[in-house]
Amino acid sequence: MAQPTEKLVAEPAPTIRLIARNLAKKFNTEWLFRDFNYTFGAANTYAITGPNGSGKSTLLQLLWGQLPPTAGTIQYEIQGKPIEADAVFKHLAIAAPYMDLIDEFTLKEQLEFHFSLKPLMRDYTITRVIHDLYLDEATDKYIGNFSSGMKQRLKLGLAFYSDVPVVFLDEPGSNLDSRAFQWYCNLLHTTCKNRLVIIASNNKNEYPENAQEISITSYKSKTG
Numbered sequence: 210m211a212q213p214t215e216k217l218v219a220e221p222a223p224t225i226r227l228i229a230r231n232l233a234k235k236f237n238t239e240w241l242f243r244d245f246n247y248t249f250g251a252a253n254t255y256a257i258t259g260p261n262g263s264g265k266s267t268l269l270q271l272l273w274g275q276l277p278p279t280a281g282t283i284q285y286e287i288q289g290k291p292i293e294a295d296a297v298f299k300h301l302a303i304a305a306p307y308m309d310l311i312d313e314f315t316l317k318e319q320l321e322f323h324f325s326l327k328p329l330m331r332d333y334t335i336t337r338v339i340h341d342l343y344l345d346e347a348t349d350k351y352i353g354n355f356s357s358g359m360k361q362r363l364k365l366g367l368a369f370y371s372d373v374p375v376v377f378l379d380e381p382g383s384n385l386d387s388r389a390f391q392w393y394c395n396l397l398h399t400t401c402k403n404r405l406v407i408i409a410s411n412n413k414n415e416y417p418e419n420a421q422e423i424s425i426t427s428y429k430s431k432t433g
Contacts, residue, residue, distance in 0.1 A: 327371040
């Protein structure tokens with residue numbers, strides 16, 4: 210299996226922060242969580258924990274801007290200066306089981322499309338990314354014909370090899386066999402040393418031991 214090269218790490222702005230203030234989300238009459246206050250800082254990994262259905266994925270979708278909060282605010286800052294809401298997407302990458310890929314694209318076409326929108330990590334090429342994904346034989350294979358494990362490796366690769374300062378990972382071990390899971394752990398270690406990484410998971414093996422854990426269930430007691 211190809212292993213990421215140790216020296217190839219992202220070099221983002223060192224002072225990026227994500228600040229959530231009084232964040233809350235409600236669906237119909239049910240509050241998933243309320244009064245979520247947290248400042249996420251650069252060069253740190255955070256684990257949003259809780260059982261299935263507790264609101265981990267919803268919180269991530271709020272933080273990266275896919276869903277609007279019912280209450281509260283989310284602010285991104287670089288070097289103490291706010292990032293405009295419509296520019297936040299330039300600074301982050303996402304991998305999630307429910308994230309869509311383009312089935313009609315080949316692997317090479319999917320990568321070329323993605324990295325026309327996001328900068329590719331320094332010293333990398335599309336060919337090298339394919340090799341590190343250990344998908345060399347699938348270069349010209351259509352995404353629609355990929356297995357679930359191949360698709361998940363691709364999603365993770367799109368996030369890890371994007372040269373952006375913030376990475377969101379929602380249940381990153383989904384559909385990975387033991388070999389691919391070890392590959393994921395290696396890639397997390399080698400490409401995210403200087404980044405702000407937020408992982409939603411109820412599996413401790415999916416995030417590093419030094420990750421700062423945030424239990425989403427602790428914000429449910431504040432509903433009422």
